[in-house]
Amino acid sequence: MNHPILKIEHLSHRYSASWAIRDIYLEISQTGIVGLLGSNGAGKSTTMNIMCGVLNQTEGKVFIDGIDLSKDPESAKKRIGFLPQTPPLYLDLTVDEYLRHCAHFRLMDSAIIPAAMEEAKERCGIAHFSNRLIRNLSGGYRQRVGIAQAIIHRPKLVVLDEPTNGLDPNQIVEVRALIKEIAKDRAVIFSSHILSEVQLLCQEITMIEDGKIVFADSMEAFNNYVMPHSAQVTMANPPSPGEFLTIPGVTSLEELTETTKRIFFNGSPDITELIIEAGVRNGWRIREIHLDKTSIDEIFAQLSNKKKKLTNENSI
Numbered sequence: 001m002n003h004p005i006l007k008i009e010h011l012s013h014r015y016s017a018s019w020a021i022r023d024i025y026l027e028i029s030q031t032g033i034v035g036l037l038g039s040n041g042a043g044k045s046t047t048m049n050i051m052c053g054v055l056n057q058t059e060g061k062v063f064i065d066g067i068d069l070s071k072d073p074e075s076a077k078k079r080i081g082f083l084p085q086t087p088p089l090y091l092d093l094t095v096d097e098y099l100r101h102c103a104h105f106r107l108m109d110s111a112i113i114p115a116a117m118e119e120a121k122e123r124c125g126i127a128h129f130s131n132r133l134i135r136n137l138s139g140g141y142r143q144r145v146g147i148a149q150a151i152i153h154r155p156k157l158v159v160l161d162e163p164t165n166g167l168d169p170n171q172i173v174e175v176r177a178l179i180k181e182i183a184k185d186r187a188v189i190f191s192s193h194i195l196s197e198v199q200l201l202c203q204e205i206t207m208i209e210d211g212k213i214v215f216a217d218s219m220e221a222f223n224n225y226v227m228p229h230s231a232q233v234t235m236a237n238p239p240s241p242g243e244f245l246t247i248p249g250v251t252s253l254e255e256l257t258e259t260t261k262r263i264f265f266n267g268s269p270d271i272t273e274l275i276i277e278a279g280v281r282n283g284w285r286i287r288e289i290h291l292d293k294t295s296i297d298e299i300f301a302q303l304s305n306k307k308k309k310l311t312n313e314n315s316i
Protein backbone atom coordinates (compact mmCIF):
# COMPACT_ATOMS: atom_id res chain seq x y z
CA MET A 1 0.00 0.00 0.00
CA ASN A 2 1.24 3.51 -0.84
CA HIS A 3 1.36 5.73 2.24
CA PRO A 4 1.64 9.52 2.17
CA ILE A 5 5.23 10.63 2.80
CA LEU A 6 3.98 12.77 5.67
CA LYS A 7 0.67 12.72 7.45
CA ILE A 8 -0.07 14.92 10.45
CA GLU A 9 -3.38 14.57 12.25
CA HIS A 10 -4.95 16.72 14.92
CA LEU A 11 -1.54 18.01 16.09
CA SER A 12 -1.51 20.35 19.07
CA HIS A 13 1.25 21.49 21.36
CA ARG A 14 1.25 23.40 24.60
CA TYR A 15 4.33 25.02 26.18
CA SER A 16 3.50 25.26 29.89
CA ALA A 17 0.21 27.17 29.96
CA SER A 18 -0.31 28.36 26.38
CA TRP A 19 -1.00 26.48 23.17
CA ALA A 20 1.59 27.09 20.42
CA ILE A 21 -0.27 25.08 17.77
CA ARG A 22 -3.83 23.75 17.64
CA ASP A 23 -5.29 21.00 15.53
CA ILE A 24 -2.81 21.01 12.63
CA TYR A 25 -3.49 18.67 9.68
CA LEU A 26 -1.00 18.22 6.87
CA GLU A 27 -0.45 15.58 4.21
CA ILE A 28 2.30 15.29 1.60
CA SER A 29 2.05 12.51 -0.96
CA GLN A 30 4.49 13.45 -3.70
CA THR A 31 7.91 14.89 -4.42
CA GLY A 32 8.20 18.66 -4.78
CA ILE A 33 8.13 21.60 -2.38
CA VAL A 34 5.52 22.53 0.19
CA GLY A 35 5.82 25.94 1.84
CA LEU A 36 4.82 26.49 5.45
CA LEU A 37 4.18 30.22 5.62
CA GLY A 38 3.59 32.14 8.81
CA SER A 39 4.69 35.24 10.67
CA ASN A 40 7.08 35.13 13.63
CA GLY A 41 5.70 33.05 16.45
CA ALA A 42 2.95 31.50 14.29
CA GLY A 43 4.02 27.97 15.21
CA LYS A 44 6.17 26.87 12.25
CA SER A 45 9.19 25.69 14.25
CA THR A 46 7.02 23.92 16.78
CA THR A 47 5.25 22.01 13.99
CA MET A 48 8.54 21.14 12.28
CA ASN A 49 10.28 20.09 15.48
CA ILE A 50 7.41 17.73 16.23
CA MET A 51 7.27 16.26 12.70
CA CYS A 52 11.00 15.51 12.96
CA GLY A 53 10.73 13.90 16.39
CA VAL A 54 12.75 16.60 18.19
CA LEU A 55 9.79 17.67 20.32
CA ASN A 56 7.01 15.50 21.72
CA GLN A 57 3.56 16.79 20.93
CA THR A 58 0.86 17.32 23.51
CA GLU A 59 -1.82 15.83 21.23
CA GLY A 60 -2.11 14.33 17.76
CA LYS A 61 -0.22 11.98 15.46
CA VAL A 62 2.65 12.17 12.95
CA PHE A 63 3.15 9.43 10.35
CA ILE A 64 6.25 9.33 8.15
CA ASP A 65 5.74 7.01 5.19
CA GLY A 66 3.00 5.28 7.18
CA ILE A 67 5.15 4.84 10.31
CA ASP A 68 3.85 6.31 13.55
CA LEU A 69 6.70 8.59 14.70
CA SER A 70 5.92 8.16 18.38
CA LYS A 71 5.70 4.33 18.14
CA ASP A 72 8.76 3.64 15.96
CA PRO A 73 10.90 6.80 15.97
CA GLU A 74 14.03 5.02 14.71
CA SER A 75 12.43 3.79 11.46
CA ALA A 76 10.49 7.03 10.97
CA LYS A 77 13.54 9.26 11.49
CA LYS A 78 15.56 7.29 8.89
CA ARG A 79 13.10 8.67 6.36
CA ILE A 80 13.41 12.32 7.46
CA GLY A 81 16.16 14.87 7.00
CA PHE A 82 15.96 17.99 9.13
CA LEU A 83 17.63 21.38 9.02
CA PRO A 84 16.50 23.21 12.17
CA GLN A 85 16.32 26.99 12.34
CA THR A 86 19.77 27.03 13.95
CA PRO A 87 21.82 24.53 11.89
CA PRO A 88 23.38 21.89 14.14
CA LEU A 89 26.93 22.42 12.84
CA TYR A 90 30.17 21.58 14.65
CA LEU A 91 32.37 24.49 13.65
CA ASP A 92 35.64 22.76 14.60
CA LEU A 93 35.05 19.80 12.26
CA THR A 94 35.85 19.77 8.56
CA VAL A 95 32.95 19.29 6.15
CA ASP A 96 33.93 15.63 5.61
CA GLU A 97 34.35 14.92 9.34
CA TYR A 98 30.99 16.48 10.06
CA LEU A 99 29.09 14.67 7.31
CA ARG A 100 30.67 11.34 8.32
CA HIS A 101 29.58 11.96 11.90
CA CYS A 102 26.02 12.77 10.70
CA ALA A 103 25.91 9.61 8.56
CA HIS A 104 26.89 7.44 11.55
CA PHE A 105 24.42 9.31 13.72
CA ARG A 106 21.72 8.42 11.15
CA LEU A 107 22.67 4.75 11.59
CA MET A 108 23.80 4.39 7.98
CA ASP A 109 25.64 1.25 6.93
CA SER A 110 29.41 2.09 7.01
CA ALA A 111 29.92 0.57 3.55
CA ILE A 112 27.66 3.11 1.84
CA ILE A 113 28.78 6.21 3.77
CA PRO A 114 31.67 7.33 1.48
CA ALA A 115 29.44 7.28 -1.65
CA ALA A 116 26.57 8.97 0.20
CA MET A 117 28.95 11.73 1.38
CA GLU A 118 30.20 12.35 -2.14
CA GLU A 119 26.65 12.46 -3.50
CA ALA A 120 25.44 14.90 -0.82
CA LYS A 121 28.48 17.17 -1.27
CA GLU A 122 28.12 17.11 -5.03
CA ARG A 123 24.42 18.02 -4.91
CA CYS A 124 25.01 20.81 -2.43
CA GLY A 125 28.03 22.24 -4.29
CA ILE A 126 30.48 21.82 -1.41
CA ALA A 127 32.76 19.04 -2.75
CA HIS A 128 35.64 21.51 -3.09
CA PHE A 129 35.39 22.35 0.62
CA SER A 130 35.65 18.76 1.89
CA ASN A 131 38.65 19.46 4.11
CA ARG A 132 37.75 22.97 5.19
CA LEU A 133 36.76 23.67 8.78
CA ILE A 134 33.09 24.63 8.91
CA ARG A 135 34.12 27.63 11.01
CA ASN A 136 35.90 29.03 7.93
CA LEU A 137 32.89 28.79 5.58
CA SER A 138 30.59 31.71 4.71
CA GLY A 139 26.97 31.71 5.93
CA GLY A 140 25.70 30.47 2.55
CA TYR A 141 28.12 27.55 2.48
CA ARG A 142 27.41 26.66 6.10
CA GLN A 143 23.74 26.46 5.11
CA ARG A 144 24.68 24.14 2.23
CA VAL A 145 26.50 21.90 4.71
CA GLY A 146 23.36 21.97 6.85
CA ILE A 147 21.30 20.86 3.84
CA ALA A 148 23.89 18.17 2.97
CA GLN A 149 23.52 16.63 6.44
CA ALA A 150 19.74 16.66 5.93
CA ILE A 151 19.95 14.62 2.71
CA ILE A 152 22.95 12.39 3.37
CA HIS A 153 20.84 9.34 4.32
CA ARG A 154 18.63 9.84 1.22
CA PRO A 155 15.42 10.56 3.14
CA LYS A 156 12.03 10.68 1.45
CA LEU A 157 11.15 13.88 3.33
CA VAL A 158 13.39 16.88 3.99
CA VAL A 159 12.28 19.50 6.49
CA LEU A 160 13.97 22.91 6.33
CA ASP A 161 13.14 25.51 9.00
CA GLU A 162 13.61 29.02 7.53
CA PRO A 163 16.63 27.92 5.45
CA THR A 164 17.25 31.34 3.89
CA ASN A 165 17.01 33.34 7.10
CA GLY A 166 20.05 35.49 7.79
CA LEU A 167 21.66 34.96 4.37
CA ASP A 168 22.67 37.77 2.03
CA PRO A 169 20.70 38.21 -1.25
CA ASN A 170 23.15 36.18 -3.40
CA GLN A 171 23.26 33.36 -0.89
CA ILE A 172 19.46 33.36 -0.73
CA VAL A 173 19.26 32.86 -4.52
CA GLU A 174 21.77 29.98 -4.31
CA VAL A 175 20.08 28.23 -1.42
CA ARG A 176 16.68 28.53 -3.16
CA ALA A 177 18.16 26.92 -6.28
CA LEU A 178 19.55 24.14 -4.11
CA ILE A 179 16.16 23.54 -2.48
CA LYS A 180 14.60 23.20 -5.96
CA GLU A 181 17.33 20.77 -6.95
CA ILE A 182 16.93 18.47 -3.95
CA ALA A 183 13.13 18.48 -4.33
CA LYS A 184 13.37 16.81 -7.73
CA ASP A 185 13.42 13.36 -6.19
CA ARG A 186 11.99 13.83 -2.68
CA ALA A 187 9.41 15.83 -0.76
CA VAL A 188 10.66 19.04 0.82
CA ILE A 189 8.74 21.15 3.30
CA PHE A 190 10.27 24.47 4.22
CA SER A 191 9.10 27.31 6.41
CA SER A 192 9.30 30.99 5.67
CA HIS A 193 7.71 34.27 6.66
CA ILE A 194 8.27 35.65 3.15
CA LEU A 195 5.30 35.20 0.83
CA SER A 196 7.23 35.84 -2.40
CA GLU A 197 9.74 33.14 -1.47
CA VAL A 198 7.00 30.58 -0.99
CA GLN A 199 5.32 31.70 -4.26
CA LEU A 200 8.62 31.30 -6.08
CA LEU A 201 9.49 27.84 -4.85
CA CYS A 202 6.40 25.88 -3.89
CA GLN A 203 3.72 23.83 -5.55
CA GLU A 204 1.70 23.65 -2.32
CA ILE A 205 1.24 26.20 0.44
CA THR A 206 0.10 25.85 4.03
CA MET A 207 -0.40 29.06 5.96
CA ILE A 208 -0.29 29.07 9.72
CA GLU A 209 -1.36 31.90 11.98
CA ASP A 210 -1.62 31.89 15.78
CA GLY A 211 -0.93 28.16 15.75
CA LYS A 212 -3.78 27.32 13.37
CA ILE A 213 -3.88 26.53 9.68
CA VAL A 214 -5.71 29.28 7.81
CA PHE A 215 -5.07 28.10 4.25
CA ALA A 216 -3.80 24.87 2.68
CA ASP A 217 -4.01 24.31 -1.08
CA SER A 218 -2.03 24.46 -4.30
CA MET A 219 0.03 27.56 -5.10
CA GLU A 220 -2.24 28.09 -8.09
CA ALA A 221 -5.34 28.21 -5.89
CA PHE A 222 -3.57 30.62 -3.54
CA ASN A 223 -2.48 32.90 -6.39
CA ASN A 224 -6.05 32.98 -7.69
CA TYR A 225 -7.22 33.86 -4.21
CA VAL A 226 -4.82 36.81 -3.83
CA MET A 227 -5.01 38.00 -7.42
CA PRO A 228 -5.53 41.76 -7.54
CA HIS A 229 -9.15 42.86 -7.91
CA SER A 230 -8.55 46.58 -8.30
CA ALA A 231 -6.18 48.94 -10.09
CA GLN A 232 -5.44 52.65 -10.14
CA VAL A 233 -5.37 54.17 -13.61
CA THR A 234 -4.03 57.68 -14.28
CA MET A 235 -4.97 59.30 -17.60
CA ALA A 236 -4.42 62.71 -19.17
CA ASN A 237 -7.80 62.49 -20.88
CA PRO A 238 -10.09 60.34 -18.68
CA PRO A 239 -13.42 59.16 -20.07
CA SER A 240 -16.82 59.26 -18.39
CA PRO A 241 -17.25 56.50 -15.72
CA GLY A 242 -19.66 54.58 -17.94
CA GLU A 243 -17.00 54.04 -20.59
CA PHE A 244 -14.83 52.06 -18.15
CA LEU A 245 -17.67 49.67 -17.46
CA THR A 246 -17.61 48.61 -21.11
CA ILE A 247 -14.21 46.92 -20.55
CA PRO A 248 -14.85 43.17 -20.11
CA GLY A 249 -14.54 42.17 -16.43
CA VAL A 250 -14.72 45.69 -14.97
CA THR A 251 -17.42 45.84 -12.29
CA SER A 252 -17.24 49.34 -10.77
CA LEU A 253 -15.30 52.56 -10.55
CA GLU A 254 -14.10 54.92 -7.80
CA GLU A 255 -13.09 58.52 -8.58
CA LEU A 256 -9.80 59.21 -6.74
CA THR A 257 -8.89 62.50 -8.49
CA GLU A 258 -9.90 64.11 -11.74
CA THR A 259 -7.30 62.08 -13.62
CA THR A 260 -6.87 58.99 -11.41
CA LYS A 261 -9.60 56.36 -11.02
CA ARG A 262 -9.65 53.08 -9.14
CA ILE A 263 -11.35 50.39 -11.15
CA PHE A 264 -12.60 47.14 -9.68
CA PHE A 265 -12.61 44.00 -11.78
CA ASN A 266 -13.32 40.30 -11.48
CA GLY A 267 -9.69 39.13 -11.09
CA SER A 268 -9.04 38.65 -14.80
CA PRO A 269 -5.25 38.17 -15.36
CA ASP A 270 -5.28 40.14 -18.67
CA ILE A 271 -7.01 43.23 -17.26
CA THR A 272 -3.98 45.51 -17.84
CA GLU A 273 -3.95 44.60 -21.51
CA LEU A 274 -7.70 45.23 -21.80
CA ILE A 275 -7.42 48.66 -20.15
CA ILE A 276 -4.51 49.68 -22.42
CA GLU A 277 -6.39 48.52 -25.53
CA ALA A 278 -9.49 50.50 -24.56
CA GLY A 279 -7.33 53.52 -23.66
CA VAL A 280 -5.51 53.54 -27.00
CA ARG A 281 -8.76 52.97 -28.94
CA ASN A 282 -10.54 55.85 -27.19
CA GLY A 283 -7.64 58.31 -26.68
CA TRP A 284 -7.61 58.29 -22.84
CA ARG A 285 -3.79 58.91 -22.85
CA ILE A 286 -2.97 56.47 -20.04
CA ARG A 287 0.01 57.62 -17.96
CA GLU A 288 0.12 54.89 -15.31
CA ILE A 289 -1.62 51.66 -14.30
CA HIS A 290 -0.97 50.32 -10.84
CA LEU A 291 -2.47 46.98 -9.72
CA ASP A 292 -3.43 47.06 -6.02
CA LYS A 293 -1.49 44.20 -4.42
CA THR A 294 -2.66 42.72 -1.15
CA SER A 295 0.03 42.70 1.55
CA ILE A 296 0.80 39.52 3.43
CA ASP A 297 -0.66 41.01 6.63
CA GLU A 298 -3.92 41.75 4.84
CA ILE A 299 -3.99 38.23 3.37
CA PHE A 300 -3.48 36.67 6.80
CA ALA A 301 -6.18 38.93 8.26
CA GLN A 302 -8.61 38.01 5.47
CA LEU A 303 -7.86 34.30 5.76
CA SER A 304 -8.08 34.29 9.56
CA ASN A 305 -11.46 36.02 9.41
CA LYS A 306 -12.64 33.67 6.71
CA LYS A 307 -11.57 30.70 8.81
CA LYS A 308 -13.33 32.14 11.84
CA LYS A 309 -16.47 32.68 9.80
CA LEU A 310 -16.31 29.13 8.48
CA THR A 311 -15.85 27.77 11.98
CA ASN A 312 -18.80 29.80 13.24
CA GLU A 313 -20.97 28.63 10.39
CA ASN A 314 -19.95 25.04 10.97
CA SER A 315 -20.74 25.24 14.64
CA ILE A 316 -24.26 26.61 14.12
Ligand SMILES: Nc1ncnc2c1ncn2[C@@H]1O[C@H](COP(=O)(O)OP(=O)(O)OP(=O)(O)O)[C@@H](O)[C@H]1O
Pocket (backbone or CB within 6 Å): 015, 016, 019, 020, 038, 039, 040, 041, 042, 043, 044, 045, 046, 047, 085, 193
Ligand atom coordinates in the same frame (compact mmCIF):
# COMPACT_ATOMS: atom_id res chain seq x y z
N1 LIG B 1 10.34 26.53 24.36
C1 LIG B 1 9.28 27.34 24.40
N2 LIG B 1 8.66 27.64 25.56
C2 LIG B 1 7.56 28.43 25.61
N3 LIG B 1 6.98 28.98 24.52
C3 LIG B 1 7.55 28.72 23.33
C4 LIG B 1 8.72 27.89 23.21
N4 LIG B 1 9.04 27.81 21.89
C5 LIG B 1 8.12 28.55 21.23
N5 LIG B 1 7.23 29.10 22.08
C6 LIG B 1 6.07 29.93 21.73
O1 LIG B 1 5.24 29.17 20.85
C7 LIG B 1 4.73 29.99 19.80
C8 LIG B 1 5.14 29.40 18.46
O2 LIG B 1 6.53 29.49 18.32
P1 LIG B 1 7.34 28.92 17.08
O3 LIG B 1 8.81 29.08 17.36
O4 LIG B 1 6.85 27.56 16.76
O5 LIG B 1 6.88 29.91 15.91
P2 LIG B 1 7.54 30.20 14.50
O6 LIG B 1 6.42 30.34 13.55
O7 LIG B 1 8.56 29.18 14.17
O8 LIG B 1 8.22 31.61 14.70
P3 LIG B 1 9.72 32.08 14.41
O9 LIG B 1 9.81 32.27 12.95
O10 LIG B 1 9.80 33.36 15.17
O11 LIG B 1 10.61 31.00 14.94
C9 LIG B 1 5.26 31.38 20.05
O12 LIG B 1 4.28 32.10 20.75
C10 LIG B 1 6.50 31.15 20.91
O13 LIG B 1 6.72 32.25 21.76
